[in-house]
Amino acid sequence: MAKISFHHSDGNVDVLDVDPGTSLMRAAVTNGVDGIVGECGGQAMCATCHVYVRPEYLDALPEIGEDEEEMLECTAGPRDETRSRLGCQITVGDGLEQIEVDVPDDQI
Amino acid sequence: MSTPENVVVVGNGQAGIQLVDSLRKEGYTGAITLLGEERHHPYQRPPLSKDYLAAGKDPVPLPLRPEKFFTTNDVDARLGVRVTSIDRTARTVALDDGTTLAYTKLVLATGAANRELTVPGAALSGIHGLRTLTDAQALHARLDAVRSVVVIGAGFIGLEFAAAARARGLDVTVLEYADRPMGRALTPVTSGFFADAHQRLGVTLRLGEGIASFDSNDDGHVTAAVSTTGERYPADLVLVGVGVTPRTELAQAAGLEVDNGIVVDGSLRTSDPDIYALGDCASFPNAHAGARTRLESVQNATDQARHAAAAMLGAGPGAGPGSGPRGETGGYADLPWFWSNQGHLRLQIAGLSAPGDQTVLRGNPAEEKFSVFCFRNNTLTAVESVNQPADHMAARRLLSAGRTLTPEQAADPDFDLKAYSKQQPAAV
Numbered sequence: 001m002a003k004i005s006f007h008h009s010d011g012n013v014d015v016l017d018v019d020p021g022t023s024l025m026r027a028a029v030t031n032g033v034d035g036i037v038g039e040c041g042g043q044a045m046c047a048t049c050h051v052y053v054r055p056e057y058l059d060a061l062p063e064i065g066e067d068e069e070e071m072l073e074c075t076a077g078p079r080d081e082t083r084s085r086l087g088c089q090i091t092v093g094d095g096l097e098q099i100e101v102d103v104p105d106d107q108i
Numbered sequence: 109m110s111t112p113e114n115v116v117v118v119g120n121g122q123a124g125i126q127l128v129d130s131l132r133k134e135g136y137t138g139a140i141t142l143l144g145e146e147r148h149h150p151y152q153r154p155p156l157s158k159d160y161l162a163a164g165k166d167p168v169p170l171p172l173r174p175e176k177f178f179t180t181n182d183v184d185a186r187l188g189v190r191v192t193s194i195d196r197t198a199r200t201v202a203l204d205d206g207t208t209l210a211y212t213k214l215v216l217a218t219g220a221a222n223r224e225l226t227v228p229g230a231a232l233s234g235i236h237g238l239r240t241l242t243d244a245q246a247l248h249a250r251l252d253a254v255r256s257v258v259v260i261g262a263g264f265i266g267l268e269f270a271a272a273a274r275a276r277g278l279d280v281t282v283l284e285y286a287d288r289p290m291g292r293a294l295t296p297v298t299s300g301f302f303a304d305a306h307q308r309l310g311v312t313l314r315l316g317e318g319i320a321s322f323d324s325n326d327d328g329h330v331t332a333a334v335s336t337t338g339e340r341y342p343a344d345l346v347l348v349g350v351g352v353t354p355r356t357e358l359a360q361a362a363g364l365e366v367d368n369g370i371v372v373d374g375s376l377r378t379s380d381p382d383i384y385a386l387g388d389c390a391s392f393p394n395a396h397a398g399a400r401t402r403l404e405s406v407q408n409a410t411d412q413a414r415h416a417a418a419a420m421l422g423a424g425p426g427a428g429p430g431s432g433p434r435g436e437t438g439g440y441a442d443l444p445w446f447w448s449n450q451g452h453l454r455l456q457i458a459g460l461s462a463p464g465d466q467t468v469l470r471g472n473p474a475e476e477k478f479s480v481f482c483f484r485n486n487t488l489t490a491v492e493s494v495n496q497p498a499d500h501m502a503a504r505r506l507l508s509a510g511r512t513l514t515p516e517q518a519a520d521p522d523f524d525l526k527a528y529s530k531q532q533p534a535a536v
Contacts, residue, residue, distance in 0.1 A: 032174030039410055041152035041170055042159075044497075045447050045456075067454070070497040 002092035005100040006033045006051075020093020024101065025049035028087060035103040042088035047071040048108055049087035051101035052080050060096045065089065077104030113138030115420070116201055116209055118191050118358070119217035120144035121153065123387030123409035125172045127215055130417035132181045140183045141209055147188040148241050149175060154406060156244040157265050158449050161272040167248065169241050194362035196380055213382055213420055216370055217413070218355035220388040220404060225260065225348055229322030234330035235346040238265055247347070251276060254344035258282075258333040260319045262289035264448045266349030267302065270311050271451035273347075280311045281341045283333065285318030293446070295461055297480045298492045301473050302450070309451055314339070322346065354389040354402060367391055369402035374439015375419035376412055384420065386412040395441040396489075396507075397460050403444055411442040443508045445500075452476075456500035459490030459507045468518045470525075471496055479503075481518040488512040502529035 004027050006014040018027045028036035028049070037048035044067040053061065064072070068089045072079055083102075092099060115131060117124045120142050128142055144150060151169035160167045178185040190204040200208050222237040224230065236247055247269075257273045259266045262284035273280045282289075288299040289306070306313050317335040322343075325331050333341045354369045365371040365379040369391030372378050376386045387409035394401040446457040453476065461482040471478030479499040482490040488511075491503035502525045506513065517523045 026170060029171055029174060032176045032180075038152075038170070040406060040447075041154045043154060043447060043449065045406075045445075066495075067497045070501040074501060 002096070003098045004028075004092060005098075006036070007054075007100065007102045008035065009103070009105055018092060021091055022093070024051060024087035024090045024092070024099070026088075027092075033103070035105070035107060036087055037107045038088060039108075044068055044071055044086060044089060047075045047086065050075040050077055050104050050107060051085055051087050051090075052083040052104065053085050053090075054100040054102065055083065057096070057099045058082060060099075061085065061090060075104070076106035076108055113212045114141060114210060115139070115213045115215065116141045116143070116211040117215040117217060118143050118201070119215075119219055119355075119387070119389075120146075120150045120172075120185065120187075121217060121219050121387065121409065122172065122406055123219075123413045124215065124217035125150055126410045126413035127217065127386065127417055128181065128183055129173070129177075130414045131421070132183075134417055134421050136417075136421055138212070140181075141211075142178070142183050142185045143189050143191060143203070144185070144187050145190050146240060146242070149187070151241055153239070156241065157238055157268040158272065160244050161248060161251065161269065163252070163276050166245075191358055194358055194383075196362055196383070199382065211382075213384065215416065216359055216378070216383065216385040216389060217387050217409075218358065218385075218389045220352035220354050222348070223351045223353055225319060225350065227319055227321050229324060229330065230348075232322055232324045232330040233328055234344065235322065235348060237348050238269060239352075247345075250345055251278070255279060256281075256342045257345050257347065258341050258343040259347045259349060260333070261349040261351070262286075262313065262315075263349050263351060264290060264293070266347065267306065267450050268448060269347045269349065270306060271309060271449075271453075274309050274311055275451060281333075281343075282306070282311055282313045283317050283319055283335050283341070284313070284315050285336065287315050289313065289315070293457070294492060295465070295467050295480050295482060297467050297469065297473075298455070298494065301478075301494065302453070302455075305453055305476065306450070312341075314341075352388070352404065354391075356389060359383075359385065359389075367400070371400075374441075376416040376440060377419065384416050386416050393439060394444075394460070395439070396444055397462075401460075405444065405446050407442070407445050412440060415440045415442070443504060445504060452495075454495050454497070456493045456497065457490065458493075458500055458503035459488070461490035461492070465489055466515065468515045470499065470518055470521070481513075481515070483512075483515055483518075486512070486515065488518075498526055502526050505529040 001017040004016045014033045025038040029038045039048045040046035150172040193202045256279045259282040270280045320336045321334045323332040356366045359370040360366045370385035376384045388404045391402045448455045465482040468481040477495045479493040493500040
């Protein structure tokens with residue numbers, strides 16, 4: 001199992017144990033993490049699963065793809081040049097056994 | 109609304125769920141009843157014809173909202189129930205489980221149903237449609253056991269399925285009675301590109317050939333598809349993707365105006381002011397088409413739901429988050445956009461083109477990375493992009509703002525489209 005921590009601006013944290021291969025968006029939507037929408041079903045079309053990845057995990061992430069790059073320019077919450085990612089494009093397991101992200105206040 | 113309020117929503121797909129979500133977010137505190145025909149917890153449909161069909165273990169559907177959404181938001185969500193009739197005078201709906209529900213506002217988010225073939229053999233086993241999770245589960249279970257697949261219809265669903273079947277190494281033939289794939293949605297340039305691209309992927313694409321009949325073995329299982337030219341294509345499995353029809357039967361029986369969809373105004377209100385319709389089933393005045401249209405997309409479902417929720421709560425037409433910059437008349441006017449993943453090809457469309465639009469190519473189809481810009485009277489109407497997400501997002505920005513560029517700019521590779529699309533429109 002891999003571990004994902006979603007930190008909310010009110011201080012609450014959702015900690016999930018999920019199967020390797022699960023995306024942050026799927027984990028959040030399946031388990032009811034507030035603030036992650038995933039309106040397009042994980043197709044990098046909508047930018048409603050925007051997260052800020054905590055710095056210590058950034059090196060373990062895959063490169064930002066072309067689709068993700070474009071959608072990150074359209075997030076409802078402000079983009080952070082290094083920490084902003086789409087939750088649908090980050091999959092845990094296989095070198096990323098644990099990750100912590102901050103959830104923006106706005107997604108739409 | 110008068111009290112006690114009860115909003116009854118028929119249909120728990122993308123549109124129905126978003127409407128419920130938006131009503132609560134906008135502060136509605138009355139009762140909500142959400143009715144779904146399927147027994148599954150509401151799920152995302154787009155992945156069913158894409159990621160869901162890949163080889164491997166049984167895929168898990170992606171929920172539209174978490175299970176707890178309905179309790180958290182105090183929604184009476186009922187699964188596996190069908191509305192059998194609407195009584196507009198009594199303001200009630202009757203369900204197939206024998207119950208009757210009173211409503212103060214009724215929302216029809218009934219979606220669409222797959223069109224079915226009527227040719228000889230159309231009911232054989234091994235012939236599938238693809239709309240629901242149950243359909244996708246059946247296909248996923250069968251794809252491991254088949255060799256030859258015939259797809260009827262080269263629309264989005266048919267070609268997404270064809271690409272997924274090819275990725276599994278299956279023999280795939282696609283029959284399309286029209287002379288080009290996705291002809292209803294795409295310009296000839298992009299359509300032609302996809303015809304070639306699928307053949308490069310190893311799909312046998314037969315244009316100008318419809319389906320005439322199916323052959324079967326003694327067990328009643330399909331063995332071949334026979335086309336309108338008499339050609340016979342071996343098939344262990346057939347996927348039928350020949351379009352959809354809007355689910356208007358309830359509205360029709362209730363005497364609401366129906367014309368290729370349930371007729372609504374710019375607030376998504378039907379000819380009965382207490383009944384709304386949205387998503388795939390609704391025919392609405394479309395500012396981007398300059399005509400009444402019906403659209404089948406996630407964007408259309410969710411944006412209309414946001415708009416309808418605002419309208420229902422009396423925010424006034426055009427005041428809700430669903431109102432776009434072209435909504436000067438106050439009606440729903442969000443920019444339509446669509447996408448389709450076919451193998452490694454990602455098609456994205458912003459806006460609506462029409463036959464006769466001037467088309468300008470930007471990028472190189474030979475590299476499978478280009479966009480087609482569509483113009484009418486020198487004004488941008490739509491952009492179709494293949495593996496070119498930057499063009500797509502620039503197009504969404506321009507079209508949403510009611511802006512254009514010149515055909516010469518679109519064709520010029522040195523023109524900085526992204527920077528241009530981010531400029532603020534000149535002050536009037």
